[in-house]
Amino acid sequence: MSYLEIKSLSSFYGKAEALSNVSLSVEKGEIIAIVGANGAGKSTLLDSIMGMVKQKGTISFDDKTISGKSTSHIVKQGIGYAPERFSLFPYMSVKDNLLVGAFTAREKTKDNLAQVYSLFPRLAERETQETATQSGGERQMVSLGRALMSSPKLLLVDEPTIGLAPKVCNEIAVSLRRMRDDFGLTVVITEQNANFAMTLAERIYVLEAGKMQIEGTVEELKSDNRLIEAYFGT
């Protein structure tokens, strides 16, 4: 069984079906990107893994079933989540933002904080600054840092590059790769920017209108016109 295994998942907001029969598998140590346009269901997919949306189907992580469990249970199993548009606490300091992520791994708070600061030295310099006054790139760092504070083994990042300048996107890509290479994390991101996804990830899933359309390695997809057609609409 794969590290993260999603089998025929359907998710609902009230009665509206946002995801329909989606399956996906992630091996340990991979970086996976889920690519899709607005409204394709990318955030819903990540929210479903975190147990925050009404759903059918099974999700298992590290050989344990996590579907139907509470979000706090899922975080404790080792899944960290950096949600859509960073989703920070604007009038709290950088450090307090990070500490909210540390509730499920209290004993390791000190080590994790040191790890986050070594990954993003800029956050250490601005520890006491309110995140409302920070740039987009810094906010993304806080969001990623907060997710790391729970000592995750799998990190889910919703649109890491949203609203960021190309140079900052590169920095974020570098830090995501370091999380895998240096800290041994498995990483799943969602992206609208297919180019960014292809430079960072090893395998890509394309989600369209709540259904999984295409799946393959970056090499395969580069020579597959379906991605270009489906995504760029040529």
Add this chain to the structure above:
Amino acid sequence: MGLRWYHFTAWGLFAIGLALLPEIVSKGTLRTFIFANYLVIFAISWDLLSGRTGYISFGHPFLIGIGAYTSAILTKRFGIDVELAIPIAVIVTMIGGLIVLLPALRIRGSYFALVTLAFMELMYQLVQVIRPDLTGGTRGMSGIQTLTRGAVNGFYFSSFLMFVIAISSWFLLRTRIGTALTAIGLNESAVEGSGLSVTKLKMFAFMASAFVAGLGGAFYVHYLGSLAPRALFDINFVFTIIVAVLIGGASTIIGPIIGALFLTFLLEYLRPYLPGAERYFIYGGIALLLYMYQPKGIYALITSGWQMLQEKSVK
């Protein structure tokens, strides 16, 4: 927790100030302080819930009223000792808080505010109709046992209660729980996504708020010796509590203390000049000015002033 020497100094000075006050001011002023102390307690109760989590309660007199009525009825109608009646009143208030909590788990924003307002109105109507032999109906109750005699005793008693509640709430909110409660007010789903149980945290905030409201309500009724439903379940009472917190600085505990004292004395000192409701224009005006220029309240004015002074002295 990040405690510094000046935190202890400030709380110490505050305690000494309260202890010395009866030597300095007149008995009349002390009586005003007693009312201010109870307003502080109610404001802290409101701040614990609404100031932090952003669940704006318009019905706090509902909780205060449960505390006050329970203790009054137990002592007067059933002859239960006040030492026992007050803890029971607090527990009953917390159960009342749980009832308010149930809708709060599903709704937020202005709808929550309206539901809490409805609870207060419901309570106002119910105490008049249901068992008026117990509640005293529209007229309320009088001749309730009082705990203190004279202004000085009443002042020390209420000050002690207020101080203990204030310092414990202040400590509580400097812990990680306080951080998490603030985070709920700013972005509830992100707190959930970080693996915290939002339900448990909200429940905690409601229970803490109800505990303080019940305690304050019960002691208040045993200070006044009487209880009038029209004065208690009054929208102006709600606004006084909320304005005290907001003028002082929400989500700080210190702010509500400053705000409640400021508001009580402002209204009291304006009384000889403006005996009627015109006084409320003045306080409305001050509140408006403050929100326009420093929405975080007097507490933020003081801290930013203190920082400016420090920067000047460094230069």
